[in-house]
Each structure stands twice: as C-alpha cells, then as structure tokens.
Amino acid sequence: MVRSAVLPVVRQQVSALEPTLARISAYHLGFTDERGEPSGAASGKLTRASLMMAAAAGVGLRPEDVVSQAAALELLHNSTLVHDDIIDADDLRRGRPAAWKVFGTGLAILAGDALQALSIQMVVEDPGPGRAEISGAFAEATRLVLSGQSRELTVRLGPDAGVAEYDRIVEEKTSALLECALVTPALRAGSPGHVVAALRGAGRHLGLAFQIANDVEDIWGDPAVTGKPVRGDIGRRNPSFPVLAALAAGGAAGERLLGLWQSDDSTAAHLREMADLVEESGGRRTAEQTSRDHFGSALAHLGRAELSPAATAELTTLFDRIVHRTT
Incomplete structure (x- = not known):
C-alpha cells in the first residue's frame, strides 16, 4: 500500500x-x-x-x-x-x-x-x-x-x-531522516511533546542499530544479500564501528590493524587481513552487541510513544526488517 x-x-x-x-x-x-x-x-x-x-x-x-x-x-x-x-x-x-x-x-x-x-x-x-x-x-x-x-x-x-565521534556522525547522517519519518505524523496530529520525544529517540537508536549492523555486513556480509562489494569501507579507510571498536581494544592485533590501516594497500589480501584483525581484536563481537543494544533501546522508546497496538506491532516489524534484513 x-x-x-x-x-x-x-x-x-x-x-x-x-x-x-x-x-x-x-x-x-x-x-x-x-x-x-x-x-x-x-x-x-x-x-x-x-x-x-x-x-x-x-x-x-x-x-x-x-x-x-x-x-x-x-x-x-x-x-x-x-x-x-x-x-x-x-x-x-x-x-x-x-x-x-x-x-x-x-x-x-x-x-x-x-x-x-x-x-x-x-x-x-x-x-x-x-x-x-x-x-x-x-x-x-x-x-x-x-x-x-x-x-x-x-x-x-x-x-x-573514536566511538563517540562515530555515534555523532551516524546520528546526523542516518538517524536524522529516520527520526523525521517517525515524528512527522506526530507533529501533524499535534501529539504531546513526550510522544514526539519518544519517537525521536526511537529513530535515533534505530539509525545507530542499523548503521552498526550495516558496518558488520560491509566487512563480513554476502554481496549477493547486501548488493555491494565486501570490505568496501575498509578499502576506502572509512572508520566503521567494528574498526573503531577493534582499535579501542588495543593489543597486538589492534596495533597491527592500525599499521595496515595507514598503508595505501587495498589489495584483496590486505583487506582480508585487516578484517581478520578486526575480528581477532573483538571488533565484530562488540559491534554486533552494540547494534543489539541500540535495537532494544529503539523498541523501548517506541513503547513509550503511546501509539495504537497495531501500529506499534507494525513498526516493531519494520524496525527488525531495517536492522536485520528480515522479510
């Protein structure tokens, strides 16, 4: 429809x-x-x-x-x-x-x-x-x-x-349009401020959950599903969440990752080694858990928006589809 x-x-x-x-x-x-x-x-x-x-x-x-x-x-x-x-x-x-x-x-x-x-x-x-x-x-x-x-x-x-700067970028570049989508009907209906605030919070966390999950997919996803080449962000040296989490963890793998990151090499083997180091440093695990946390926060804010039960259920399904690519 x-x-x-x-x-x-x-x-x-x-x-x-x-x-x-x-x-x-x-x-x-x-x-x-x-x-x-x-x-x-x-x-x-x-x-x-x-x-x-x-x-x-x-x-x-x-x-x-x-x-x-x-x-x-x-x-x-x-x-x-x-x-x-x-x-x-x-x-x-x-x-x-x-x-x-x-x-x-x-x-x-x-x-x-x-x-x-x-x-x-x-x-x-x-x-x-x-x-x-x-x-x-x-x-x-x-x-x-x-x-x-x-x-x-x-x-x-x-x-x-670090991660704080990453969050700010995502909130601006990704979450902003999702927030706009959710609050516009409330503004049209003249809903109370706490409803608008709840919907805005849902959009903010939805954007973060989606982008972090998308960052994980970029490194380890199936191009047939994502529709884009694997490890594109690493190739462009775009500091995605798993990379930032891996660097924040430190250790020998993190130091090796930083050295490879600063190189101009973008061969498949170089990108694969960087991806392996991100995973070894715990960047993938941290990213997946952080995405789940933001998804949970998005649903919690949605629950406080006082929407009809049917709409809440539909939006919950949409949130899941956006973040997890469910059908």
Missing part, C-alpha cells in the same frame, strides 16, 4: 523538474533507463515512507494525511544517495550504473540538489496542520545529514576519533 500511495506522488513531482534534472532523477529512482525509456528497475525499499505511514496510523491519521510528506522524505533520502555515490566513487546503485556514471558528475550533483530542494518545497507548500513544525523538522534533518557527511569526510582515526 505504501508503494502504491507514495510512488505516484514521487513520479509526479520529479516530472515537474527541469527536463534534464527530471531525466537523471527518474533514472536514479528506477523509473527509466539511461535513454529515458520506462524501466522495471527497483525504486528502493521506501523504508522511510513505510515508517511514516505506520507512525501515522499510530497517532490516528489516515495515509493521505502524510502521503505528501512521505514522498518528500523519500526524495530527500534519494538526494543523499545521488551525492553519496559521487563522494564514495561508487559505480553501482541498485544493480545499475550510478547516476553520475551515466550522466556525469556535474549533472548528478545538480540532480541531487534538485531532489533536496523539491523535498523541502513539498512540505513548505503543504497546507495541512503542523506545516511549520514539519517544515522545520525536514530542514533540520537536511542540515544534520549534510553535517554528518562533512564529519565523515574529515574524521581521522586517532585519539580524537
């Missing part, structure tokens, strides 16, 4: 962009191929829209009360994906060449910017209740995502770049 409600709105809004930007955006979203012809490519999981729709039901709203905001949040999320692919030099997105590989870096940057601007425009122009508060939530989420991306590009492993 989420897909049938949200995707038509997304298509309509994207089609109104400047023609070249509309074509790039439609390609990125899986609506068309590189020639602009209809495509059967995947349009993503609509995770944030699904969270928003479920939370809306929990506060007594109808799907149509937040469908524009759900579509806007998916556009905002996809704007970050277009830019992420460029920043990370990722050639593929959802099994196809990334937008920047097809249309060039400059135009892809502009397409990402256009999706971001379109998202904000949609919530600002929506006439429903709570418009000012919702617009503020979207603007704040956008600011935080950009801040988190900047920190991710500038953080360096060392005494000043």
Whole structure:
C-alpha cells in the first residue's frame, strides 16, 4: 500500500523538474533507463515512507494525511544517495550504473540538489496542520545529514576519533531522516511533546542499530544479500564501528590493524587481513552487541510513544526488517 500511495506522488513531482534534472532523477529512482525509456528497475525499499505511514496510523491519521510528506522524505533520502555515490566513487546503485556514471558528475550533483530542494518545497507548500513544525523538522534533518557527511569526510582515526565521534556522525547522517519519518505524523496530529520525544529517540537508536549492523555486513556480509562489494569501507579507510571498536581494544592485533590501516594497500589480501584483525581484536563481537543494544533501546522508546497496538506491532516489524534484513 505504501508503494502504491507514495510512488505516484514521487513520479509526479520529479516530472515537474527541469527536463534534464527530471531525466537523471527518474533514472536514479528506477523509473527509466539511461535513454529515458520506462524501466522495471527497483525504486528502493521506501523504508522511510513505510515508517511514516505506520507512525501515522499510530497517532490516528489516515495515509493521505502524510502521503505528501512521505514522498518528500523519500526524495530527500534519494538526494543523499545521488551525492553519496559521487563522494564514495561508487559505480553501482541498485544493480545499475550510478547516476553520475551515466550522466556525469556535474549533472548528478545538480540532480541531487534538485531532489533536496523539491523535498523541502513539498512540505513548505503543504497546507495541512503542523506545516511549520514539519517544515522545520525536514530542514533540520537536511542540515544534520549534510553535517554528518562533512564529519565523515574529515574524521581521522586517532585519539580524537573514536566511538563517540562515530555515534555523532551516524546520528546526523542516518538517524536524522529516520527520526523525521517517525515524528512527522506526530507533529501533524499535534501529539504531546513526550510522544514526539519518544519517537525521536526511537529513530535515533534505530539509525545507530542499523548503521552498526550495516558496518558488520560491509566487512563480513554476502554481496549477493547486501548488493555491494565486501570490505568496501575498509578499502576506502572509512572508520566503521567494528574498526573503531577493534582499535579501542588495543593489543597486538589492534596495533597491527592500525599499521595496515595507514598503508595505501587495498589489495584483496590486505583487506582480508585487516578484517581478520578486526575480528581477532573483538571488533565484530562488540559491534554486533552494540547494534543489539541500540535495537532494544529503539523498541523501548517506541513503547513509550503511546501509539495504537497495531501500529506499534507494525513498526516493531519494520524496525527488525531495517536492522536485520528480515522479510
């Protein structure tokens, strides 16, 4: 139901962009191929829209009360994906060449910017209740995502770049949009502050649980499941949680890991040795337990949000699917 409600709105809004930007955006979203012809490519999981729709039901709203905001949040999320692919030099997105590989870096940057601007425009122009508060939530989420991306590009492993800094990056880059998805319906419904705070806390911990689990998958996951090459973060020297946990543990394995990390070698054997050292240092075990802890905290906050039992059950299932890739 989420897909049938949200995707038509997304298509309509994207089609109104400047023609070249509309074509790039439609390609990125899986609506068309590189020639602009209809495509059967995947349009993503609509995770944030699904969270928003479920939370809306929990506060007594109808799907149509937040469908524009759900579509806007998916556009905002996809704007970050277009830019992420460029920043990370990722050639593929959802099994196809990334937008920047097809249309060039400059135009892809502009397409990402256009999706971001379109998202904000949609919530600002929506006439429903709570418009000012919702617009503020979207603007704040956008600011935080950009801040988190900047920190991710500038953080360096060392005494000043540990787990606390990692948490801040994830809270900004990942949790912010999940929080926005969960609190938007509460803002529209005029829910009490403690409900908004509980939903915000659920989104914060959900983002941390997801990202840490995703970091584990990046090193030890199956590319057929994750859809991306194994050990990509290590290859880019992206300080993911298992690596930071391994370095914090110290010991001979940690020292050896730091030495390999500072090398420019990105051969398969080099990356495999680093992964083995992360596991030997306890980084994988710590990461998996920390993800479970954040998942439990997300559910605890959700339980304090006073949503309907049916919505709480649906969101619990969605949380599990997001973090553990369950179906």
